[in-house]
Amino acid sequence: MVLIVGSSGSGKSTLLNMIGLLDRPTNGKIFIDGIDTTTLDDNNISSFRNKKLGFIFQFSNLLTDLSVLENILLPRQIAGTNHTAEKDARDLLKAVGLEDQINKRANKISGGQAQRVAIARGLINNPSIVLADEPTGNLDSVTSDTIVQLMKSMAKKLNQTFIIVTHDKQHFGDVDKVITIKDGRAFEGDQPSEMKVIA
């Protein structure tokens, strides 16, 4: 699990959007799994996002007209690989503790539950990286703790890389790496005395 921290406006979310291929860098290259993603066309970027990346947004961004299960299945349907999709979605829902909410409309569940559904949606295609932009930014502290613990356990259980943008690293406790964005530069670590320039 990698945290990206920094003050407001430092460019954390922009960096995450570029890693997530939602934004293009004006110069430089982005390599993911050895692929130079800046050379991909729009169709290939979409496929790449669908297969290699999972997204968890601050406001969960579920499609409110769909049920919990349909939301989780959506990336799989877009990929066009529906084999075992429903079983996988049900397993993920069980893992995030929402197996009893499976047929509820996404607008009928709480903010914490919605964020858990978003985590399941981010994992359904078994991506290389899960990108989370302030996943607890819209939640109270108790629910935030639950979501953080869930992400940590899923990362461990599925051996999954999570890159998380947050301004509140205390919630996350020990993580594998912390990247601090400051004055347009990226540093490894978060203590001024230990920070090492990486970009």
Add this chain to the structure above:
Amino acid sequence: MLFNKKGSLIGAVLAVTIGILVIHVNFVIFQGLFDAIVRDISDYRNGDILVTDDADFIDKSDLSLVNWFERIPYVEAATPRLSSTAEMNMTKNGKLIEETRIPIVGVDPFRDILASTVAQTVNDGSYVFSRNSIVLGSNVARDLGGAQVGDSVKVLIVDRYGQDQIRRFTVSGIAQSPGGQGFDYTAVIHIDTLRDMMNRHGDSGSLIVKLNDPSKAFEVKEFFLRSFPNDDFIAETIEESAEQQLAGFRSGIAMINMIGYFGMMSSAFAIVTIQMMLVNGKTREIGVMRAIGAKRKDILIIFIFQGMIIGAIGAGVGTAAGLGYTFYAKETKMSFNNSLPLEVSYNWEKIIQTALTSFVLAIIASLYPSYRATKLLPVEAMRTV
């Protein structure tokens, strides 16, 4: 449907439905009116085929021509007619009333009732049955001071030599028909009497031919003209003989149809507007879908598919409503302005064409909103509240 906005979708479907319904209602009323006029001209005046002569009068025996026609299996009946104009006068309540330039038609009463429905328009008294009986159109009777069955009318006709020929007739019936194509402004007498008065013994002005299958009119007409190559006959189908009377109506119907198609175009614009509203209302969702891997093509397909559903439901409901209206008009024998009964028919070619056109228009109308949806950038779209 992925993006569920029932109100907007019902609005779009209604727009298509109303567009189609307007075309169906226009068709029932205006095409029904046109067909009713054709029907009446055919039934009262011209038959399915009208035979005249280049020299104004047919001098060949009417009996031989009628017999020739009635040997053809498609022909139901044929009858000769002769026309002129007359001056009429009658004394009513001690007062002499005169009317000039009244169209007068001579008929063979025994054949005419087989080839024409004029006899059925006599709603008071009976049709011409003897050489001195006359049927007055209701307007002629009115202009003559309220002529009634049994009254005596003096008729003056100028014969072929310019001599006045005067005869007295007894009114046997008064004819009245809706729609203005009947004999309300005409008088009807026996054809032999009119021949005597015009000094045209054995001549006929025209021959009207009634078919049991009007679609064979052209075939029968051509056969007739081929069979009499040395005569100067003119044979016309109802479309040809009534062309002048129908030309105005044709333009009117074309204009009304255009209004209908403009209505359909308006419904297409309504779909564009509603689809744009859907795109604007679902910007965040489109952004999310793009973020999790949906290609521009996927978004395009969603909105075009939505347009197809709108078009299919709208075309289905509109056609069903239109057919319902047509059925109602046919069953209730709907009439125009409470007088002329409309000739209502199901034109399946036009019905299918209208439904398909609106379906295709709904898809075309969805193209631009769909294209706009594909142009949304995921990051910006997701920021939309």
